[in-house]
Amino acid sequence: xxxxxxxxxxxxxxxLLHLCAVVEDNLNRAVRALQTRDVALASxxxxxDVAVDQMEVDVEEDCLKILALHQPVATDLRFIVTAMKINNxxxxxxxxxxxxxxxxxxxxxxxxxxxxxxxxxxxDVTKRMVKQSLDALxxxxxxxxxxxxxxxxxxxxxxxxxxxxxxxxxxxxPGLASELLHLLSVSRHLERIADHATNIAEDVxxxxxxxxxxxxxxxxxxxxRQQ
Amino acid sequence: xxxxxxxxxxxxxxxLLHLCAVVEDNLNRAVRALQTRDVALASxxxxxDVAVDQMEVDVEEDCLKILALHQPVATDLRFIVTAMKINNxxxxxxxxxxxxxxxxxxxxxxxxxxxxxxxxxxxDVTKRMVKQSLDALxxxxxxxxxxxxxxxxxxxxxxxxxxxxxxxxxxxxPGLASELLHLLSVSRHLERIADHATNIAEDVxxxxxxxxxxxxxxxxxxxxRQQ
Numbered sequence: 001x002x003x004x005x006x007x008x009x010x011x012x013x014x015x016l017l018h019l020c021a022v023v024e025d026n027l028n029r030a031v032r033a034l035q036t037r038d039v040a041l042a043s044x045x046x047x048x049d050v051a052v053d054q055m056e057v058d059v060e061e062d063c064l065k066i067l068a069l070h071q072p073v074a075t076d077l078r079f080i081v082t083a084m085k086i087n088n089x090x091x092x093x094x095x096x097x098x099x100x101x102x103x104x105x106x107x108x109x110x111x112x113x114x115x116x117x118x119x120x121x122x123x124d125v126t127k128r129m130v131k132q133s134l135d136a137l138x139x140x141x142x143x144x145x146x147x148x149x150x151x152x153x154x155x156x157x158x159x160x161x162x163x164x165x166x167x168x169x170x171x172x173x174p175g176l177a178s179e180l181l182h183l184l185s186v187s188r189h190l191e192r193i194a195d196h197a198t199n200i201a202e203d204v205x206x207x208x209x210x211x212x213x214x215x216x217x218x219x220x221x222x223x224x225r226q227q
Numbered sequence: 228x229x230x231x232x233x234x235x236x237x238x239x240x241x242x243l244l245h246l247c248a249v250v251e252d253n254l255n256r257a258v259r260a261l262q263t264r265d266v267a268l269a270s271x272x273x274x275x276d277v278a279v280d281q282m283e284v285d286v287e288e289d290c291l292k293i294l295a296l297h298q299p300v301a302t303d304l305r306f307i308v309t310a311m312k313i314n315n316x317x318x319x320x321x322x323x324x325x326x327x328x329x330x331x332x333x334x335x336x337x338x339x340x341x342x343x344x345x346x347x348x349x350x351d352v353t354k355r356m357v358k359q360s361l362d363a364l365x366x367x368x369x370x371x372x373x374x375x376x377x378x379x380x381x382x383x384x385x386x387x388x389x390x391x392x393x394x395x396x397x398x399x400x401p402g403l404a405s406e407l408l409h410l411l412s413v414s415r416h417l418e419r420i421a422d423h424a425t426n427i428a429e430d431v432x433x434x435x436x437x438x439x440x441x442x443x444x445x446x447x448x449x450x451x452r453q454q
Contacts, residue, residue: 170408
């Protein structure tokens with residue numbers, strides 16, 4: 001591996017980690033804005049998305065340049081392809097953080113405080129999944145990535161329970177349909193973020209083990225932890 | 228370009244087009260199952276997803292093999308990278324078709340026929356977007372791809388209007404909250420499918436023009452049609 005190629009790979013890794021950090025921060029702030037009814041903070045998250053988009057484009061262009069100029073093989077090729085996919089997932093997590101912030105803005109500060117909706121647990125698991133999928137990426141830790149994959153069921157279950165809570169709340173308080181629909185959207189956004197964290201974790205497993213971990217029923221290649 | 232490489236590229240293109248056709252068919256059947264209350268058809272769509280997952284894994288493995296063995300550059304490299312991304316989007320469209328089918332199953336055959344919900348227009352635009360994004364891919368037609376990108380706003384607008392219709396329907400008929408929530412989910416699934424069709428179209432533009440078309444505000448590279 002040439003020194004030039006090694007430098008390019010190092011720069012790419014740094015950019016990806018910086019994007020991770022920005023997206024994680026945006027997600028944390030979006031959830032906090034919703035929980036504390038902080039519309040100004042939510043607007044900040046929305047405004048910050050242009051920077052995330054720009055970072056995604058930069059990372060992708062770097063990946064393409066490296067593929068074209070250095071024609072990497074084996075582990076290096078796998079790293080570049082995985083980086084492109086993770087880059088894509090991170091940008092989508094950024095979009096979903098914006099979607100949550102937009103719901104916080106739509107809800108404003110005055111909606112009732114006694115709604116039977118508590119995102120605390122669901123948001124906590126989701127944020128942990130994003131954090132740990134990125135830790136797994138940084139440390140090339142397939143075991144941690146498998147833990148993230150197994151947490152996805154927990155978030156799906158939260159989302160299903162949330163659906164029942166909404167169903168019952170909507171029947172009882174139809175006058176709050178609009179507020180409840182906004183909150184239901186947040187639940188879905190969190191579930192989709194967990195899906196992206198799972199994608200990242202599966203890509204890390206692929207990067208470390210060289211095995212495609214998704215669709216175990218199609219590939220017959222379950223996550224080692226789930227075997 | 229070696230004859231062997233050319234053959235591999237041809238096989239990859241065929242596989243991608245086959246995946247397109249299967250996903251498009253699954254989406255059509257899922258929407259029809261919902262519209263005609265055909266639970267058996269919806270179950271067929273759900274069962275058919277394993278095949279889509281398998282095809283996605285096959286296409287990705289083929290792309291990786293081609294990158295590793297032939298180390299393509301320029302247009303060929305761009306094609307392989309785009310194929311991997313489109314492959315990913317198609318698999319997600321397949322998942323969303325399954326999600327629509329699952330809602331058709333949950334709704335069953337007996338829910339009221341007088342709900343003020345009409346997916347006809349939204350489903351039509353979305354299906355047209357998927358169809359045309361794939362036509363754009365087959366014919367390397369950047370103009371058609373731009374048309375697809377511009378249709379995304381139409382679907383977003385349908386989804387926004389749908390949200391208002393649901394809000395009002397939920398306030399008036401709280402006893403039908405569960406049915407209405409299932410239908411609201413379908414509206415969201417259609418909107419996400421339109422997003423994936425837009426991703427595919429943007430990737431086609433990139434493949435044809437070598438320019439990243441997404442995030443015009445970040446890249447300053449709007450779709451030629453929108454300039």
